[in-house]
Amino acid sequence: MAPICRVRLLSDLSGQTVCDREAASLDGRLRAFHSQQYQxxxxxxxxxxxxxxxxxxxxxxxxxxxxxVAQDFTDINEEVEQIVVCLPQRCKYNLPDRVIHARKLHHRHFFAVDNDYGHEKYMNTLQNQKYNMVKSLEELGKRAAAVMYEKKQWFCWIKQF
Structure with missing residues (x-):
C-alpha cells in the first residue's frame, strides 16, 4: 500500500482536514502539490x-x-533621539510577528503529524523577543510623553486638532 500524504490542507482554515491522497515525494510524506506548497x-x-x-x-x-526590556530611556531628552530609537524597534517588533505567523502556518499544516519540536522552540524564542520589544516600546512611549510634557510640546500638538 502506498503511503498517504501527511499534510493538513491549507484550504481548511482550522487546519484539521488531512489530505487523503497518495504521497509522491521522495521521502514519502507529501504529494507533489503539497511539496510545492511546502517549499x-x-x-x-x-x-x-x-x-x-x-x-x-x-x-x-x-x-x-x-x-x-530593562531600559527605561531616562537619558533620552530629545524627540529626534526617540524617533531614531523607536523606528527600528517597531520594525523589529513587526517582523517577528510576521515570522511567527508564517512559522505557525507552516508548522500547523506540514508538521502537525510529525511534531517538529525545533520549530516550536524557535517560535517560543521569537515570541519572547516580540514580548521584549513590546515592553521596550511601552517604556519608550512613556518617556516620549514625559519629554513632550516637560517641554510643553504636547500643548502645540493638541492645538492642531
Missing part, C-alpha cells in the same frame, strides 16, 4: 528569518549593558 512557505519563512537576523539594534540600545 514556497519554507522559502518565504527563510527570507523573513534572514531579514530578522540582519536587523540590528540601534546604536543607543547596542551600547547599553542591560537588555532591551
Amino acid at each position: 514556497s512557505l519554507y522559502r518565504g519563512s527563510k527570507k523573513r528569518n534572514t531579514e530578522l537576523d540582519k536587523l540590528a539594534l540601534p546604536a543607543y540600545l547596542a551600547s547599553k549593558k542591560a537588555s532591551v
Whole structure:
C-alpha cells in the first residue's frame, strides 16, 4: 500500500482536514502539490528569518549593558533621539510577528503529524523577543510623553486638532 500524504490542507482554515491522497515525494510524506506548497512557505519563512537576523539594534540600545526590556530611556531628552530609537524597534517588533505567523502556518499544516519540536522552540524564542520589544516600546512611549510634557510640546500638538 502506498503511503498517504501527511499534510493538513491549507484550504481548511482550522487546519484539521488531512489530505487523503497518495504521497509522491521522495521521502514519502507529501504529494507533489503539497511539496510545492511546502517549499514556497519554507522559502518565504527563510527570507523573513534572514531579514530578522540582519536587523540590528540601534546604536543607543547596542551600547547599553542591560537588555532591551530593562531600559527605561531616562537619558533620552530629545524627540529626534526617540524617533531614531523607536523606528527600528517597531520594525523589529513587526517582523517577528510576521515570522511567527508564517512559522505557525507552516508548522500547523506540514508538521502537525510529525511534531517538529525545533520549530516550536524557535517560535517560543521569537515570541519572547516580540514580548521584549513590546515592553521596550511601552517604556519608550512613556518617556516620549514625559519629554513632550516637560517641554510643553504636547500643548502645540493638541492645538492642531
